[in-house]
Amino acid sequence: MAELKIIRTAAEEGLAEAFQGARASLPGAASVKSLRESAFRTFETKGLPNRRVEEWKYTDLRTLMRDAKPLAPPPDSVARLKAKSAGAFAGAAKARRVVILDGVFAADLSDLAGLEPGLTIGSLGEALSSGDADVVARLSRRSALADDPAFALNTAMMSDGAVIRVADGAAVARPIHLVFVTSATKPVSVFTRCLVSVGKGGSLTIIESHDSGDSVDNQANHAFDIAIADEGRLDHVKVVREGDRALHVASVVTEIGANAHLNAFTFTVGGAVTRNQTAMRLNGSGTHAAIRGATLLKGRQHADNTLIADHAVGHCESRELFKSVLDDESRSVFQGKIIVQPHAQKTDAKMATHALLLSENAEADAKPELEIFADDVVCGHGATTGALDGDLVFYLRSRGIPQTEAEALMIKAFIGEAVEAVENEAVREALMDLARAWLRARA
Amino acid sequence: MPLLKIKNLHVEVGGKKILNGLDLTVEKGQVHAIMGPNGSGKSTLSYVLAGKDGYEITEGEILFDDQNIAGMEADERAAKGLFLAFQYPIEIPGVATMTFLRTAVNAQRKARGEPELSTPEFMKRVREAAAGLGISQEMLRRAVNVGFSGGEKKRNEILQMAMLQPRLAVLDETDSGLDIDALKIVSDGVNALRSPDRAFVVITHYQRLLEYIVPDFVHVLWRGRIVRSGGKELALELEEKGYAQYQDEAA
Numbered sequence: 001m002a003e004l005k006i007i008r009t010a011a012e013e014g015l016a017e018a019f020q021g022a023r024a025s026l027p028g029a030a031s032v033k034s035l036r037e038s039a040f041r042t043f044e045t046k047g048l049p050n051r052r053v054e055e056w057k058y059t060d061l062r063t064l065m066r067d068a069k070p071l072a073p074p075p076d077s078v079a080r081l082k083a084k085s086a087g088a089f090a091g092a093a094k095a096r097r098v099v100i101l102d103g104v105f106a107a108d109l110s111d112l113a114g115l116e117p118g119l120t121i122g123s124l125g126e127a128l129s130s131g132d133a134d135v136v137a138r139l140s141r142r143s144a145l146a147d148d149p150a151f152a153l154n155t156a157m158m159s160d161g162a163v164i165r166v167a168d169g170a171a172v173a174r175p176i177h178l179v180f181v182t183s184a185t186k187p188v189s190v191f192t193r194c195l196v197s198v199g200k201g202g203s204l205t206i207i208e209s210h211d212s213g214d215s216v217d218n219q220a221n222h223a224f225d226i227a228i229a230d231e232g233r234l235d236h237v238k239v240v241r242e243g244d245r246a247l248h249v250a251s252v253v254t255e256i257g258a259n260a261h262l263n264a265f266t267f268t269v270g271g272a273v274t275r276n277q278t279a280m281r282l283n284g285s286g287t288h289a290a291i292r293g294a295t296l297l298k299g300r301q302h303a304d305n306t307l308i309a310d311h312a313v314g315h316c317e318s319r320e321l322f323k324s325v326l327d328d329e330s331r332s333v334f335q336g337k338i339i340v341q342p343h344a345q346k347t348d349a350k351m352a353t354h355a356l357l358l359s360e361n362a363e364a365d366a367k368p369e370l371e372i373f374a375d376d377v378v379c380g381h382g383a384t385t386g387a388l389d390g391d392l393v394f395y396l397r398s399r400g401i402p403q404t405e406a407e408a409l410m411i412k413a414f415i416g417e418a419v420e421a422v423e424n425e426a427v428r429e430a431l432m433d434l435a436r437a438w439l440r441a442r443a
Numbered sequence: 444m445p446l447l448k449i450k451n452l453h454v455e456v457g458g459k460k461i462l463n464g465l466d467l468t469v470e471k472g473q474v475h476a477i478m479g480p481n482g483s484g485k486s487t488l489s490y491v492l493a494g495k496d497g498y499e500i501t502e503g504e505i506l507f508d509d510q511n512i513a514g515m516e517a518d519e520r521a522a523k524g525l526f527l528a529f530q531y532p533i534e535i536p537g538v539a540t541m542t543f544l545r546t547a548v549n550a551q552r553k554a555r556g557e558p559e560l561s562t563p564e565f566m567k568r569v570r571e572a573a574a575g576l577g578i579s580q581e582m583l584r585r586a587v588n589v590g591f592s593g594g595e596k597k598r599n600e601i602l603q604m605a606m607l608q609p610r611l612a613v614l615d616e617t618d619s620g621l622d623i624d625a626l627k628i629v630s631d632g633v634n635a636l637r638s639p640d641r642a643f644v645v646i647t648h649y650q651r652l653l654e655y656i657v658p659d660f661v662h663v664l665w666r667g668r669i670v671r672s673g674g675k676e677l678a679l680e681l682e683e684k685g686y687a688q689y690q691d692e693a694a
Contacts, residue, residue: 390496395533398493399543399603400521400551409546413537413586 014068027128039155072188079183087179092426095177103190118170125160144279157191168199175205182212198232230257242271258284266293285315297330304333326362451503463667479664493527522554526609535587572605594625601632618652630655650682
């Protein structure tokens with residue numbers, strides 16, 4: 001019998017070397033180290049996901065990742081200076097800033113004074129080093145994305161991140177802004193993991209933004225592990241503003257209890273290649289969960305939003321709405337799967353994705369899937385792709401509104417339908433400002 | 444100098460000839476009615492005046508203020524003072540009527556080199572114009588024409604006209620789909636805008652509208668050209684005899 005030889009790509013070789021080089025110094029005691037080893041074996045067995053892997057069909061990392069960039073060095077004073085101005089777009093939200101700079105939880109750049117009662121914010125790296133039992137237990141739990149190569153790689157390589165906990169009954173009014181910055185002018189890679197838990201009846205708003213410079217082909221692999229207890233509420237707005245050559249792969253695993261509320265929104269305007277993947281599971285009835293997003297792309301940008309909404313119990317409502325606006329040769333991908341487990345009766349799940357093509361060379365791929373094993377449910381999905389309506393543009397122009405302005409008005413209205421679901425008004429306005437800036441740059 | 448002079452206009456849509464040597468001269472302060480059966484070219488005339496894509500002028504010219512507008516974009520024509528009230532006003536989901544009005548008014552002012560209207564001044568003008576047309580503040584907050592009834596859509600067209608203060612307004616079958624009360628409101632709105640500096644081209648099927656918006660001239664459009672012109676009494680004659688009499692003339 002011939003021996004099976006696995007041929008690795010240069011990027012896979014590079015990642016293996018990076019893991020070999022870093023394994024001894026990555027934070028965490030024996031139990032965490034064994035998690036890392038096991039996760040890396042998962043990654044090695046599967047390799048970088050490619051188009052033959054259904055979940056990654058439209059975002060072939062094996063092709064898109066030519067090599068593996070070196071791990072980011074610890075941030076220096078220049079890096080710190082860059083971090084100070086990052087994330088200013090959300091200033092009006094008056095959020096508490098927590099900076100993750102070059103993959104490192106930067107306590108000295110973060111606003112950690114006067115935390116509200118019941119709120120704790122810490123570094124994941126420190127939690128791993130000190131053997132925080134709760135953190136280790138959470139990482140040891142089998143995740144819905146455990147077999148995903150990008151998430152497995154994150155588990156193997158995660159160096160730092162934020163651990164945010166909201167105690168039972170604590171309503172944290174002031175939003176937390178997690179400001180991720182990659183400051184390097186030469187390509188680097190970062191691996192972060194954030195843990196967020198909202199206790200029973202607690203509530204929290206998180207803004208998460210990602211910035212990096214143009215012309216640097218950085219590689220970021222981020223992961224969020226979110227747990228919302230019964231009657232808890234989390235509003236989570238993510239903004240991807242990476243540089244024009246950046247690769248951004250992010251995984252979010254969310255577990256939600258009963259009578260809880262999740263309102264998530266992902267806004268993608270930057271990056272060369274962006275993948276936002278979410279696996280959400282509803283474990284208690286009476287919960288309302290929404291995942292929405294808007295994507296504005298130009299040039300040859302590629303953005304992929306892939307999500308799974310798993311209704312493990314009945315009597316829950318889930319909503320997904322993704323809108324993308326695509327200019328030039330850009331491409332958006334939406335893959336959404338709704339799973340309704342047996343006995344998850346009275347599930348109400350709706351999913352929709354709409355793409356607006358501003359150029360003949362733009363492409364939108366949409367793949368909605370329903371896997372329903374219960375019989376008394378209301379589930380639906382819809383997908384549309386099209387150009388701007390010529391009759392509509394003419395109507396606006398006949399009133400004296402020039403072409404570009406007419407298009408801008410329609411594009412704002414188009415994404416506005418998704419953006420308006422963002423609860424925080426200042427954040428909503430900040431997102432529309434980013435959209436307006438995008439439209440101005442286009443004109 | 445006439446405000447509008449159309450000379451020997453030939454227009455094709457998708458390779459099909461619709462207008463066939465149309466002549467029309469409109470002076471300031473006048474109201475011209477254009478009547479004709481379905482397919483005679485009434486809507487084509489309105490779209491080619493407004494500058495819709497796909498309406499190709501193969502011969503002749505349209506002079507607005509003595510300037511050929513054939514090469515002008517729709518928004519440039521609007522800024523010059525041309526307005527088309529649509530037969531079927533378009534719905535614009537997600538764009539509030541107020542935002543739409545303000546964007547249009549200021550875009551035209553900008554194109555003419557005038558300063559933008561201040562918010563209080565704009566609000567004052569909208570309130571006044573809307574009140575005359577029975578348009579509520581609630582309607583102004585709603586997305587343009589979305590969920591509006593037929594009559595509300597037509598009133599919204601007249602509101603836009605009142606805000607934009609054009610020098611030439613083309614009303615394309617503004618009476619279609621209106622009951623008698625709505626017709627009266629819309630006509631009153633139009634009549635309030637009549638002035639020595641402004642002209643109207645009223646395109647309609649029926650004489651009924653012309654009882655409310657009384658024209659100075661009536662023209663019969665038949666197979667893409669004007670085959671007869673007269674005073675307002677011509678409309679009554681058409682109502683009585685129909686368009687059949689032109690069948691033979693044109694043949």
